Structure formats: C-alpha cells, structure tokens
Amino acid sequence: MSDHAADVPDVAVIGAGIIGVACALRLARQGLRVVVIDQQEPGRGASFGNAGHLATEQVLPIADLSILKRLPAMLMDPMGPLRLDWKYLPRALPWFTRLLLNLRPAPFQRTVAGLRALNESSLGAWQRLLADIARPDLMREDGSLLVFERPESRQAIEALQARMRHQEVPVDHWQATTVRDRAPQLSERIQGGLFFPCTGHFLDPFHVVCELVHAAKTSGVQFLKQHVQGADLHQNGVSLITDHGRFNARQVLIACGAHSAKLTAALTGKKVPLDTERGYHLMLPHEHDRLPFAVTSLERKFIMTPMTDGLRLAGTVEFAGLDSPPTMERAWQLHRLSHGLFRRELNAEAATPWMGFRPSLPDSLPIIDRVCEGKVLLAFGHQHLGLTQAAITAELIGQMAAPKAGNPAGVLPAIEPYRLGRF
Structure with missing residues (x-):
C-alpha cells in the first residue's frame, strides 16, 4: 500500500478472529477506514473451533487453588482435562505462579468484578451486533445446563449455586426429573444440575465470523492475508x-x-505474561437433535454444544505453548468422556478433531486498552471467553478509537480492570 497520506488507513487491525473482525466492523461503522491483516483466512484460528457457548455465567477465574493438588496429575496424565506438558513446565512456572498470586482475596475480587462487568454486558452487545448485520438467527438464547452424576457431587453443585447467586448470576437448580423433561436423551445417571437461563450458544461460530466479515467488507473494510513480523511507532502513527x-x-x-x-x-515496550490454553474439540456430524442447549458435565469437565453441523464436544485444556504439535488423541478422548451421559452412545463416525490456542493472562482478564498516545489499541487475552466477550469488546474499542462517536449501548463497562498497565 502506498505511503501517501490519503491512502493510509485510520486503523490496521492485526488479527482476523472473532474479536478482530467484530472490532473492524464496529470501527468501519463509525466512519473509519479499516484494514484487517492476518496470515490466515478470517476465523481460521481459535474462532473456528471454540465451544460456541455464550458463557456469560463464567465470572470466576480460570483456575482455583485446587490446581496445586492437581499439578502431579496435570504432568503425568496426557489425557486429563487439564494437562501441563512437562517439557513446557520451565516456561509455564512463572505464569502459573502469577496465576496463584492472583487467587489471593483482593486480586481475586478484582478478577471477578472485571469478568462480571464484561459478561453482564455481553448478551446485549451480541444482540445489537447481530441485529446490526440482520442475522439474529445465528445465536440461540436458550440457556445452558451444568449436570452432575454422582450423589456426592450434590454438595459441590449447591456450593457453586450459592457462589453464582452471590455474584448475581441467574441460576436455577434442576432436579433429575426436570433434566429428563428438558433434555430427554441424557442418561438416567444424571442426578440434576444448574441451569443458567441468561446464556446461549452459536449454531456455527465460524459462520458468525464469515457473516461479520461480509458485513465489514460491505462497510469498506479491506482484508489482507499477510504476516506481520514487527512494528514501530512514528510521528503520524x-x-x-x-x-x-x-x-x-x-x-x-x-x-x-x-x-x-x-x-x-x-x-509499547511492555512484556505481557500471555500464555495459551490449547483447546481441543471433536465435531460429530451425525449427531443432531440430541441436546436442546449446551450441556456441561461437572465430573467429566467438558461441554457439548448442538450446532448446525452436528454436536461439538469441547473443553479440554493443555499447556504446551504455541510451537508443540497438537495431541489430537485429546480430541478423541472427548468422545470417550461422553460414554454414559446419554441413553444411546454418541455416533463418532466421520468425526473431525481440532486444536486451537486460547490466549490467557494470569489474572483471567483480557487486555482492552488505548496506549501510546492513542496510536495503539489492544484487545486480546480473553482466554476461553473470546466468543462471549467479542461484541462488548468491539463496543469498547469503538469508543476508545473514536470517543466522540458515542455508543448506542449507553454506559459501557469501565476499562480500568483491563488496562495494559496492570502488568
């Protein structure tokens, strides 16, 4: 692209995932000239394979102190729900240390407050965004269910319900009879669960990105398939x-x-403690109409989301960095985890495994900020809540990039908890 002033875009967005594309569309609708740059086609990273769950209920940090007890299993069990590759341990230890320090009472409360502020605004922001592109049909606002199977898990479920209510997260306790009535294909082993009515799911997360890309292009956004290798600031940008x-x-x-x-x-000169949770999914193309909404297993620690192309099993987490090859057996493990959860076992014929990178910071909050005299905007580190928080992040970035543009949502969450300067 030419360096002539007239040809220089207002904003170059680095990253064509759900957050980058949503932000690009927002900025273009505010009248800015926007270019999106990514070495992959839009939506081909983590946005392609996430669980599709609009997880507004997840207002607690990504881990708790029990992670200390689980550390030996994380290192030794390659198929466990939370795995730490022992070869990656030296690089991961500083990050995990910061994670544990953030579980102290004061930082813990800051994390919860920050997650709540974003998540409580997320559903409304998605409604506005999908209405803006005339595609509200892409999202189902039908809640989600966390089930348990063991009688001894009832106490944990009740404690979680109390914590959710304390954080003002809408939640209902369902007995086994209600679960069977609402999700009749689930097994008789299900003892009950917690239903979160103010959540939902996307019928095809990748298709959501594609629709946003189409709307962005219609609004003048240019997409470039290039690899950004470095950057520097100058007087004009x-x-x-x-x-x-x-x-x-x-x-x-x-x-x-x-x-x-x-x-x-x-x-910025700031070294951020960003690591990656490598997430896996298994897509079952022959499984339709098994579930009316997303269902998570408390004991088995994975989620099942009904989608247009079948049933997606997701939720396993692996810490092994950006460079190690995927352990696709972890994706197939998700099918084994489903055994016993349904009256009739799931059909894994023609199933497709996937692995992607979830960007995670040790305080479980993203970085959403405007720095370097406004020349640099930041929107990353949303861990497993990137899809959930994409639309509200786009509104925040829109306000930062062009404060005079206003905001149709009215009052947005304060950005203080998400500032780069906290690191």
Missing part, C-alpha cells in the same frame, strides 16, 4: 513490517489472540 513490506496506519489494533505478546512488546 504506526508502521507495520509484513512479509509483503511496510504498511502504515494512523492507529493499530492488536487483536491476534495468543500471538499478541510480541507485537505489544515491540510497540
């Missing part, structure tokens, strides 16, 4: 170094998920 040469913009938005740390350090 930002210069990006790509495998196609230099690219200038007045502002840059870093929204490339687990790959955001290097660019953030180059532009």
